Amino acid sequence: MPKRLLIAASGTGGHIFPAIALAQKLPDYKIGWLGVPNRAEKNLVPPQYYIHEIEAEGFQKPFGLGTLRTSLGLLCSIYKAWQVLIDGPFEGLFTTGGYIAAPAIIAARLLGLPVILHESNAIPGKVTRLLAPFCTAVILGFEDAAKYLPLAKTLTVGTPVRGSFFDKKKLDLPIPEDVPLVVVVGGSQGAVAVNQLVRQCANTLFEAGIWIVHLTGENDPDVGSLQHPQYIQMPFYNEMPALLQRANLAISRAGASALTELAITKTPSILIPYPYAAENHQAYNAAAFVQAGAAVAFLQEELTPEILSSKVLDLLNSPELLKQMTGSAIHLARQDSTERLNIIVRYVMDGKKIPKINN
Ligand SMILES: CC(=O)N[C@H]1[C@@H](OP(=O)(O)OP(=O)(O)OC[C@H]2O[C@@H](n3ccc(=O)[nH]c3=O)[C@H](O)[C@@H]2O)O[C@H](CO)[C@@H](O)[C@@H]1O
Structure with a gap:
């Protein structure tokens, strides 16, 4: 039985x-x-x-x-x-x-x-x-x-992650193989405040040749307001392993599963902890990653589109730094x-x- x-x-x-x-x-x-x-x-x-x-x-x-x-x-x-x-x-x-x-x-x-x-x-x-x-x-x-x-x-x-994160996956989205890709993910429900920041700095990133996959969540009132050939938006994406494996950088909330998946796929990240999470637990989750050198984090209230775009450009223009972050992520990935x-x-x-x- x-x-x-x-x-x-x-x-x-x-x-x-x-x-x-x-x-x-x-x-x-x-x-x-x-x-x-x-x-x-x-x-x-x-x-x-x-x-x-x-x-x-x-x-x-x-x-x-x-x-x-x-x-x-x-x-x-x-x-x-x-x-x-x-x-x-x-x-x-x-x-x-x-x-x-x-x-x-x-x-x-x-x-x-x-x-x-x-x-x-x-x-x-x-x-x-x-x-x-x-x-x-x-x-x-x-x-x-x-x-x-x-x-x-x-x-x-x-934190256990789905088995599919451990297999090499091919991304099934129309994105050229050699372009820098930034993934924006606000946890499983999306993050309207992060979405707004990203839309405000998106043009600067597009001009630098960056592509963005933006997982907006279901409740974003501004979905559809930004259109660009280098921009793909979806409320939710089921193939996260392929997406994170392909991404050069993630802009993410700091939920525990999200962080674990970023570590396992060795994706460097800019973390913006959800400021209203119970007892601010996302800030503590993020701190563990920042201390290990696998991520940088910003408080939502201190972040402007200018700060965010310049951080993204700095990181993507510093392959050595990205490599160090990736190396640190490996130590966090159980x-x-x-x-x-x-x-x-x-x-x-x-x-x-x-x-x-x-x-
Ligand atoms: C606002 C809040 O309090 N959030 C909490 C919630 O977060 P939340 O449910 O957002 O959880 P996480 O950020 O930890 O994980 C998000 C999960 O959704 C998946 N995903 C996301 C977007 C998408 O398009 N497709 C997809 O599959 C990710 O791959 C990941 O597995 O539970 C977590 C576990 O207790 C906490 O750490 C978070 O702080």
């Missing part, structure tokens, strides 16, 4: 893709997915994993009537997650944190099932901090996150994160003690 694992990963690519990477390593398992109606998992989770839907939302400040409604909603979601686990019947839970993790972890632990939690950010999210002590294993993307989780059993393996996570999940699901893993 195959082992039965429920995966709770919802809302953004950064939560869903690492879970897909793990699921791809468990072909001998029966996997079910726990998601929220109409969130990104609807489009991103491969169809072979059935998505069981529950509601999940966070507590908003100031506390008041809304808190009562959210508390009742949480109780309801715990009950639904509990039912999904029993009906499966699932033998364990894997989650990447976020709002959906709260009802899923509580329900699984009430049923006495093992829980593996993966936290990809340098500063763990609220649900991770609250519930990590109750999980069987807490797996980290960044070693530094452990200091925020003193009561949890943590192991650092990095090639075996998914495999290590896979081993841990199997040990936990088999009820065995997790072996010591060397970092």
Whole structure:
């Protein structure tokens, strides 16, 4: 009989893709997915994993009537997650944190099932901090996150990326092979502020012969306002491995999966952390890359189109510097994160003690 694992990963690519990477390593398992109606998992989770839907939302400040409604909603979601686990019947839970993790972890632990939690950010999210002590294993993307989780059993393996990032891919976009290519990516949902900055400096870059692939996200009101033969814009692109492998430079937010993929594809980057990320965690994610010399980072509020275009031109005109950044990225790229996570999940699901893993 195959082992039965429920995966709770919802809302953004950064939560869903690492879970897909793990699921791809468990072909001998029966996997079910726990998601929220109409969130990104609807489009991103491969169809072979059935998505069981529950509601999940966070507590908003100031506390008041809304808190009562959210508390009742949480109780309801715990009950639904509990039912999904029993009906499966699932033998364990894997989650990447976020709002959906709260009802899923509580329900699984009430049923006495093992829980593996993966936290990809340098500063763990609220649900991770609250519930990590109750999980069987807490797996980290960044070693530094452990200091925020003193009561949890943590192991650092990095953040899993989809298997396709490790194969050499050819880019299927009409871009000449010998031109410099800059990719602009604002995380899985796009970043309107970054998009605006890039559009304002695009002409300077085009004049220098640079091509731009701009992944705008679905909610950019100015999509279509810039047209140029050296410019390709899309709301979302599925072939990120080929694109990052081909790019000479990326302008990116600093989500944990994005950073890991940039490291694995050895793509130098200019990072613009999302300033409103919970507890500014993207700035901490970015800092690890800047300290290692793999990226440069700017605060969004200090960045002007002039600063951005001159940084892009400086970097693309300095092959030695780009090479150094690429070299530094190699040291950050943990090639075996998914495999290590896979081993841990199997040990936990088999009820065995997790072996010591060397970092
Ligand atoms: C605003 C915010 O709080 N974002 C968080 C969210 O980010 P978000 O969901 O944006 O996650 P990341 O930036 O880490 O990753 C984006 C993912 O989307 C993929 N992608 C993106 C664009 C595209 O066109 N095609 C595509 O496939 C990338 O390859 C990557 O796998 O979850 C991450 C993991 O907890 C956090 O680190 C981020 O801080």
